[in-house]
Each structure stands twice: as C-alpha cells, then as structure tokens.
Amino acid sequence: MSSYKVTYFNITALGEPIRFLLSYGGQDFEDNRITLGKGKGGEQWEKLKPSTPFGQMPLLEVDGKVAHQHLAICRYLGKKFGLVGDNDWEALQIDTIADTVNDYRLKLVPTYWIDDEELKEKNYAEAIKTTIPFYLERINDLAESGYLANGKLSWADVHLAALLDYLSMLTRFSIVDKYPNLKKVQNNVLALPSIKAYLAKRPKTDF
Known part of the structure; x- marks a missing residue:
C-alpha cells in the first residue's frame, strides 16, 4: 500500500x-x-x-x-x-471545466493577494462587474445536473467543492447562495x- x-x-x-x-x-x-x-x-x-x-x-x-x-x-x-470518466471525451470535459475553475481563481488573485489596498479595491470593483459574473454564470449553467461534467461525479466536482469556501472568500460573497447549481455540486460531494x-x-x- x-x-x-x-x-x-x-x-x-x-x-x-x-x-x-x-x-x-x-x-x-x-x-x-x-x-x-x-x-x-x-x-x-x-x-x-x-x-x-x-x-x-x-x-x-x-x-x-x-x-x-x-x-x-x-x-x-x-x-x-476512478473519477476521470469512461472515455477520452469524458476525460476532456472534466479537464476542461477543472482548468476553467482554476482560470477563474487566478483572475481573482489581484483582487486579494496584493499589498496595494487601493489597487486591490480597484481590481475587485472591475472583477465584480466582469470576471466574476462571466465565469460563475457559465460554470453554474454547466452544473445544472449537480455535476460539472458528463452528468456524474468526477474529480472536477471534488476539486470545486473543496475550493468553494476559498473562492467565496476571494469573491467576497457566498458563491453557493447566489449560484444554486454550484450548491448542488457542493452538496453532492459533501454528502459522500x-x-x-x-x-x-x-x-x-x-x-
């Protein structure tokens, strides 16, 4: 072992x-x-x-x-x-959404992890108008089934559920309260x- x-x-x-x-x-x-x-x-x-x-x-x-x-x-x-899908196409869908979630996280870095408070707030004001809704609305739409890819549990769901509290901190509001399909993903993972x-x-x- x-x-x-x-x-x-x-x-x-x-x-x-x-x-x-x-x-x-x-x-x-x-x-x-x-x-x-x-x-x-x-x-x-x-x-x-x-x-x-x-x-x-x-x-x-x-x-x-x-x-x-x-x-x-x-x-x-x-x-x-065993969380990668049943074929290469399913694996690609999983990889794609996981990479997209990570892209979203990286775009929030300048709104939190910098020392210049004035620039931080300027970056956040822009993100709340553009980046945050752009990504979260689309990811939420993909998760209508309660899963991010292929209508079943994958490592991308586990990855997102584990990150949601952290992403909510960066976003400065509860993501799962505003985007109900992401709450479904979280609930499905946390119920395991x-x-x-x-x-x-x-x-x-x-x-």
Whole structure:
C-alpha cells in the first residue's frame, strides 16, 4: 500500500482538493500543514521553500516521490480513484471545466493577494462587474445536473467543492447562495461518507 503526504499551508485553498481526493479514495495521508505567516508565507515556509521542486506548494509525496502543481496532482488522484470518466471525451470535459475553475481563481488573485489596498479595491470593483459574473454564470449553467461534467461525479466536482469556501472568500460573497447549481455540486460531494469523515476531523482554519 502506498504512503501519502500532503504539504501545504494550514488553510484550505489549493491543498484542500488534494486532501478531499485522498479522503474520497479512502487513503490515509500525512497532513503536513505549514504555518501561514505574514509576507511571503512565514518563516517555516521560507525554510522549506528551497528544497521544493519549483518553490511552491501544495506538494504530494507518494512513497517518498514528490509532485507539485495542484491540478496535475488532482488529475493523478482522479485517475487513481476512478473519477476521470469512461472515455477520452469524458476525460476532456472534466479537464476542461477543472482548468476553467482554476482560470477563474487566478483572475481573482489581484483582487486579494496584493499589498496595494487601493489597487486591490480597484481590481475587485472591475472583477465584480466582469470576471466574476462571466465565469460563475457559465460554470453554474454547466452544473445544472449537480455535476460539472458528463452528468456524474468526477474529480472536477471534488476539486470545486473543496475550493468553494476559498473562492467565496476571494469573491467576497457566498458563491453557493447566489449560484444554486454550484450548491448542488457542493452538496453532492459533501454528502459522500468519506468526505464527511474528513470534514469531521480536519483542523479549523481561518479559510
């Protein structure tokens, strides 16, 4: 049996989809949480950073081998746990929507993760008029069935459900309250017994 270790900050964000997927697959894993500090992430992270493949987290160790890039890791775990669809076309639909959700997240970075408060608010004002409705309306339309792709559970659903609290923080309103189909996706994932068990034991964090 393989051993797994997830290394990420002590928050949800990009580490949480990996934690969700390992939990879905019934895999025990070491949940290595790095203290999030001021500036570039904190003293603990600055000491660890030079030893990482590309100076970023999250990291997944599988039997001592290290991988980075959270979407690539999620695809790997999705394949491992049977959440990639029944054929190449279904897999493409899953990849497409997961990449789109990540595009949306990246477009919100300038509205939150910058130090210039005036520019941050200017960026947010623009995003609330354009980027946020553009993406969320379309993703919500795709999720009418309660799933993002192919009308059934995939790793893209698990990925989104794990990110929703973080995305709501970036968006500054509850996404699932405004976009009911995304609430369906969240409910379908959070109802899974293995995800329920993980949520019952995970540490409480600010986001």
